[in-house]
Amino acid sequence: MNETAKVTKRILPLAGLAGVSALAAAGIAAWGHSELDKFELKDVTVPLLPPGTLRGKAEFRLLHVSDLHMISGQDTKIAWVSALDSLNPDLVVNTGDNLSDERAVPDVLRALGPLLARPGMFVFGTNDYWAPRLPNPFSYLLGRKHAPSYVDLPWRDMRAAFLERGWHDATHKRVEFQVGTVRIAAAGVDDPHHALDDYPLIDGPPNPDADLSLALLHSPEPRVLSRFAEDGYQLSLSGHTHGGQLCLPGSRAIVTNCGIDRARVQGLHDFGPMKMHVSNGLGTSRFVPFRLFCRPSATLLRITETSD
Incomplete structure (x- = not known):
């Protein structure tokens, strides 16, 4: 040969x-x-309210949506999100990254349309402010942060529509209001993933007269979660991680794309004395349109009275 x-x-x-x-x-x-x-609704029960708060009602329904990453024309997503209104949530919390396209604001409003008629709150993520950019896959898998594109998206128009419909912007604000018999004290920060947060603006414990205290942040960064927990908030709500997005079987995350550990990249967990919920999110970056063992989801948190 x-x-x-x-x-x-x-x-x-x-x-x-x-x-x-x-x-x-x-x-x-x-x-x-x-x-x-292949959207999923996750359903969890969290006993947080003082006995007698609900006055005979079984639960307070909080719908957590995050990371729509809407691209114009995603009709299946629009229909599914819009149909969440049939759950009759008492409160809707949106933790950001609604946009992935400069033309997508009308579709975000179509998706959230009926939910905007309900009591709601929101904070934004960097993909509300700036268009997504093509990530380096090796940097992503190594957990390295990539800089935003700084290409502006029309987030101001979206924010104005949310406010016009009655939702509260919790960004660097302490917000108090009542839904039914439940008195809510909430606070939020701008996206800590890119250090847009300024916790001293909301520093301090929530109103002790509140029945339910909520902490809002787009990315579940431990340095900010620790501040909320130390101040005595009962439940934090965040997104950003996409639940890991590209996971191993059993929805085991490979990376979290933030400071939280992989064991708490999605779902309800403890963070010290505070409960924390991290949403899988409903979309992905337009440059990475894939999910493995980690379907897009929203979560209905059934908040009940404690047994004390």
Whole structure:
């Protein structure tokens, strides 16, 4: 056998293996893309309210939505989110990253339309302010933060529409209001993932006369969660992580894209004395339109009275 034949004999199996790997990768990508519209409603119960608060009502329903990352024309997402109004939530909390397209504000308002008629609060993420950019996949997997694009999105128009419909902007504000029999004290910060937060603006414990105290932040950064927990807030609400987005079986996150640990990248957990809920989110960056073992979701938190 001449030298050329020997080389060819070694290369052909490698080429075949590369072909199989490429087909497998293409199959995984297609599956991951198909998961984008397989929305799920998560349902959790959290006993937080003082006995007697609900006056015979079974629960206070809080609907947590986050990370819509809306792109113009995503009709399936619009219909699914809009239908969440049938859950009859007492309060809607939106923790940001609504946009992934400069033309998407009308579609965000279509999706949230009926929910905007209910009591609500919001904080924004950096993908409300600035357009997404193509990330370096290796940096992402290594947990390295990438700089925003600083290409402005029309977030002011979206914010104005939210406020016009009666939702509270909790960004660097302490907000107090009552829904039914439940007195709420809430506070929020701007997106801490890119150090837009300024906690001293809301520093201090919530009103002790409140029945329910809520902390809002887009990214669940421990340095900010610690401040909320120390001040005595009962429940924090955040998004940003997409639940890990590209997970191992069992929805086990590979990265969190923030400072929170992988065990608490999604769902309800303890953060010291405070409960924290991290949403899987309802969308993805337009540049990474895939989900693996981590479907998009919203969460209904059924807040009940404690047994004390």
